[in-house]
Amino acid sequence: MKPLSPRAFLLKSCGLMLGVMVAGCGDAIAAPEQLQTLDRGHRILIQRGLQLNALTIGFTTKGKENDSELWQNWEASHFTTLDVGGELLALPESIAGKKSWSTWRGNPKDPTQSLPDRLFQSGQIKNLVSWQYKDEQDISEESELQELETWIKHYRPLLPNTLLYTNQHGDERFGGFGSTRDLTIQRYMRRIQPDLLMQDTYPYGIWNDLGNQGGRPAQLYYAMIRYRRLALAGNDGTGRRPIPYGLWIQTFKGSATGVGTWTRFPSESELSQQQFAALTLGFKLLNVFTYNGTSDVGGKLNAPFFNQPFGKQPTPAFQHIAEINQQSLNLGPTLVRLLSTDVRIIPRPPTLTDLIAPDISRWDTKADPYMTRLEVKNLGTLYGGRNGDVLVGYFKPLRESFDGPATNQQYFMLTNGLAGKKHSIEQTRQQLTVEFDFGESEITGLQRLNRKTGKVEPIQAGWTEEVAPGLNSRFDAVSDRKYRLTLILDGGTGDLFKFDTGATFVGQQQTQL
Incomplete structure (x- = not known):
């Protein structure tokens, strides 16, 4: 035969x-027994799905829960998770009980008190998908590592279905706030054991686009490849137990002009370029900065998705990000596995x-x-x-x-x-x-x-x-x-x-x- x-x-x-x-x-x-053999980060992502987060400004302001246009637009955007930044989720249970959310709060004085007890008591905590502790901190500092150890050891057993991690700037070659060397990242990974490795590199309009020539965001690609390599090596560096990796996506421009500022919005093709390049490289958590307007130390940062504050009057850019989000989510059940x-x-x-x-x-x-x-x-x-x-x-x-x-x-x-x-x-x-x-x-x-x-x-x-x-x-x-x-x-x-x-x-x- x-x-x-x-x-x-x-x-x-x-x-x-x-x-x-x-x-x-x-x-x-x-099956559930198959998931238990995975690292914590991949297990959570398979259970929660591909994460498409968006930093929202002012969504937790009192009264916003009654703003039907705001929430209708949010649902239409196909983002999966409200990133409330340093704010606290302060929505009524009728809203909060249905919304996945993320935060980047931290309490340097007492990391074990970084989230108030009322969140745990209210049940809102079950929808906390991801927690980035602070932002772009210097993980080469011993005091920072001690703070992170205290935080993650305290909250990890309390939040078994929440991704816990930090965020650093992705390209260490030119310095930059929060950038750090490979050896420093590897030491941080071994000691802190994050669930996910996260980075930000914003390529469009910075340094007059010197790192983004001919349609190629080379600096972004460099940072993405670098963090992919470090995450696939795993927290122990052996490659036997890789962890997932994510990145912040640029969806903003600054109000200032000149070298060292983000002088323009990413175009329609660049919005797609960031998202699909990330998926092609295996990224599983994408977080846009920002969904609506904000203010920052470098000046006002504008988002391209709305003509009015708080997510009102969607623009063509909103329709485009909603479409690529939906396409990404269609691929998500496979990509997270x-x-x-x-x-x-x-x-x-x-x-x-x-x-x-x-x-x-x-x-x-x-x-x-x-x-x-x-x-x-x-x-x-x-x-x-x-x-x-x-x-x-x-x-x-x-x-x-x-x-x-x-x-x-x-x-x-x-x-x-x-x-x-x-x-x-x-x-x-x-x-x-x-x-x-x-x-x-x-x-x-x-x-x-x-x-x-x-x-x-x-x-x-x-x-x-x-x-x-x-x-x-x-x-x-x-x-x-x-x-x-x-x-x-x-x-x-x-x-x-x-x-x-x-x-x-x-x-x-x-x-x-």
Whole structure:
């Protein structure tokens, strides 16, 4: 008898039938006992979901609970969590009992009194998803580490379902408030054991965009790669128990002008670029600064989402962030159950203005077993029509058991890294051409988790999708066992795929075979 191929074995062992919608093989969502084998940070994220936080100013002011327009806009934004900053959640139970929230309060005099007892007594504490203790503090200071130790040891048993962490500036090379060296971060991780590693790097309009040339936020990419590497090494530095990682996303501009200030809002394509690049690199908590306007020591910071204070009169930027939030949440159940294994780039042509190089390995045919070619074409006129970056993120399930008996399943995310300072996602579209040789694997296609519908769809020869009039993505058979994916992606946008081996798509209850 001819041995079954890996795909046929999976189909037979799960009792599946081709051409029908069936329950996934094994528990794609993960049973409680599987979660207990994970680190605390990943367990909480799987239970709570991908986190899309937004720093809100004044939402806890008395009377705001009756402002229906404010809350209707908040729901329409598709952010998951109110970040109340240093404020206390002071909403009535009718509101607070339904809203996930985050804070960055701290009490240096007595860290064990950083949250009042009334929050625990009221039940509002059950919705505290994440707690960033203070902001951009110097974790090289012994006094700061002692304060953090006292805080986290006191609150960790009281908050078993809350992510506990700090935040530092991501790029240590140029100094900057809260920036710190790798060795300092590693010492902090070993001693404090944070649930998540968090950083902020705001690339748009700072230093006159010197670190953001040709549509590439190189300083941001550097910081993201750095914190990804540190988090994947885990708190003990061995890599055996990685922790999740997050970042603050720039959605503001300052009122001041000149070098050293943020002189403009991120564009539509840059908003997408930040969010999808982060997902491609494996980030699982994204926090925008800010949702509405605020004041800071550097001057007033304005948010682009509303024409009126307190989240009133949404702008086109609001509609865009709401859409990319919804698309991110459609990918979320899978992404929180995956672990980043590699990140590659097809870089745009170098220019004389490149001052900071992204610390990302170039894609080649050794990156995975089946891709043999990856090329990109700028479909617009931005930067003289020169190609922009393409990011490729590779993933595996956090636990092999998450997709049943299948092993060594590989996921990948293809992201168009092209963006412009004043440009829409349509003006920054690129065409990716990806060729595959599946050899003896008996794989004949891909699966994509559709970011617009949240459904897994088969990508087989003959598949097409209209992106815009006259622009179609497609998947074609080139020759025996060889295929070509032509993928049109909006600026800053990415798609999540896996090779169609017959294994369950992690995080999805059902899959189309």
